[in-house]
Amino acid sequence: MFEVSGHNYIAGARSAQGSTTLQSHDARTGEALPYHFHQATVDEVNAAAEAAATAYPIFRQLSAARRAQFLDAIATELDALDDTFIALVCQETALPAGRIQGERARTSGQMRLFATMLRRGDFYGARIDRALPDRQPLPRPDLRQYRTGLGPVAVFGASNFPLAFSTAGGDTASALAAGCPVVFKAHSGHMATADYVTDAITRAARKTGMPEGIFSLLYGSVGEALVKHPAIQAVGFTGSLRGGRTLCDMAAARPQPIPVFAEMSSINPVVLMPDALKVRGDKIAADLSASVVLGAGQFCTNPGLVLGIRSPEFSAFLERFSALMSAQPAQTMLNSGALKSYCHGLDNLHTHPGITHLAGAAQQGNQAQPQVFKANVSLLINGDELLQEEVFGPTTLIVEVADHAELLQALHGLRGQLTATLMVEDSDVATLGDILPLLEQKVGRVLFNGYPTGVEVCDAVVHGGPYPATSDSRGTSVGTLAIDRFLRPVCYQNCPDSLLPDALKNANPLSIARLVDGVSCRDAL
Structure with missing residues (x-):
């Protein structure tokens, strides 16, 4: 033990001190653990x-x-x-x-x-x-x-x-x-x-x-x-x-x-641009399905919404993606509460009149079955709440738009997100002039030709975004x-040097870069 x-x-x-006790459980079996x-x-x-x-x-x-x-x-x-x-x-x-x-x-x-x-x-x-x-x-x-x-x-x-x-x-x-x-x-x-x-x-x-x-x-x-x-x-x-x-x-x-x-809360939209689907639609379908089901879909950056412009290539992608998702095995979720929440989310999607079920076995047992749904774009444009709700688990929604103009309308309908992904070829880049500035206002991280379920820990990364992705988009x-x-600024006015924190002393004992009279330097004063 x-x-x-x-x-x-x-x-x-x-x-x-308390008399109330809680018990840990085995996530796979639901059995109580001896703790x-x-x-x-x-x-x-x-x-x-x-x-x-x-x-x-x-x-x-x-x-x-x-x-x-x-x-x-x-x-x-x-x-x-x-x-x-x-x-x-x-x-x-x-x-x-x-x-x-x-x-x-x-x-x-x-x-x-x-x-x-x-x-x-x-x-x-x-x-x-x-x-x-x-x-x-x-x-x-x-x-x-x-x-x-x-x-x-x-x-x-x-x-x-x-x-x-x-x-x-x-x-x-x-x-x-x-x-x-x-x-x-x-x-x-x-x-x-x-x-x-x-x-x-x-x-x-x-x-x-x-x-x-x-x-x-x-x-x-x-x-x-x-x-x-x-x-x-x-x-x-x-x-x-x-x-x-x-x-x-x-x-x-x-x-x-x-x-x-x-x-x-974030549904992390993935936008499939036309030439990217023409060149590598099958690969995108395979990689996207792997991202959706990774870790039973239990990532805050799980791709929960996929948008694409109507075309033969998009139809072929959708057929391939649906087949791949249907072939994905069921997975055990973190706990019974997570599974219950997932099933509740699926029930809401199944019963919505503007949403169609495309792929996935019926949910049963104590494991999460991967699912794919398709929603009418009007739901997104008109602010339907269900499309904006995160379903925490291995499922995603497909939204097909008529053209570039309708894609912009759909993106305008999005609430704040942690991420947005653009699948593009070089020939698609010229069409992004109005899409990228819009996404900058909606998300904390914009990805190109990647999948949002990987979050690098480094100096430059942003894992945040406008509400409801986070409560404060500035962090x-x-x-x-x-x-x-967890920091706040403090200003000292005419403070004796001996009383200043080391970061502000004339001698710069920490040898850090400081903004002095508007110029960055490491020198002592």
Whole structure:
């Protein structure tokens, strides 16, 4: 049996005050696993939030190099988790071992990426406008700005990425990089996994001398108490539109409103341009079907909508794509709740008068059957809500348009998305002059001749988008720009040099690039 305590983790100590217990389940069989978890009480939520508030002034003032050391140590601890851990995650999520091993590498890799960014120092956004005492008609004071952490952050674990978007995932990594302690709410679908990863984070914190309270883990229905706690200054969330909106509304109703960075809902349109279908329609059909069913369709970037202009080539593509999707095997989803939600989404599509079922075996048993539907373009143009709802699972909708003008109308009808994909040949590029600017207003990432289910973790990537893809389109939950969500600017006016943070001191002890009097430089002043 795995060593899982089932206790909440508050400021490095285990706590089990509550009498209500939750149980982990085998995702494939539905059988209860021998791990019980104590739902956190209100007192435990308070203790975790207050411990984070106590740790915050100490943690945020540690050097970026010290925080980088902590993130590197977390990465090392994650990489050291053995095969028993991998087997446990597979058991809780029904995801294959290869996927979990890859996700662990991504999770430790993004910790190291944030550590590299901290050492680089550009996250400070340091700006200095030196005094101009002789300026007329009024002198200018010395003004210096940098960015610092907001404060304790509540992070909610995602169901579909038990590692990369959960306990030590991107929200946690970016918050810790910003100098913000984290209070983490475990997802009910992989509580034992969260226990293991929290142990790893705690070991790393102790080895690197981090303050107590820098990370806490809570189980159960604690979302409202956590978001409303006055010590919490921001929220990171990945999940459903309904869940994200609920958290946003709670945060906005606080006496002191706080930002919620929620990734919620996206159908990720794929636009098939005519010449691309002429040249490689069969390959697009094969690759697209593989993308739709990847991981049982349980990716936030799963291609849930495909648009193409009516033509013989589009008809041939549709026939081929439907046949390939019909041949795809059923897959086990993350948990029974995910399957129930998937079946509900399919029922809505089946009963809609403007939507036709094209391919896929009837849904039965405890596995998700891949499906293809075709919708009348008028539904998209006229804002039919069902076409905009994400069906989380291995299914997609086809929309056929009459011509380029109708394609533009259909794209105008889209709500905000994480991604949009354009399948093009060089000869199609000249027709994109009005499409690409429109997509820029609709999505966070525009792909050319790729598939959205791969999200690179790097400096340039954007994993965000206009509502309802996210609650705030100015941020990203993947890549180093994610740190921006948990930073705020502070300006010092005529401050003595000895009192300035290192990022703004005349000597530039950090040797970082700074904007000085409008010019980027690394020199001392």
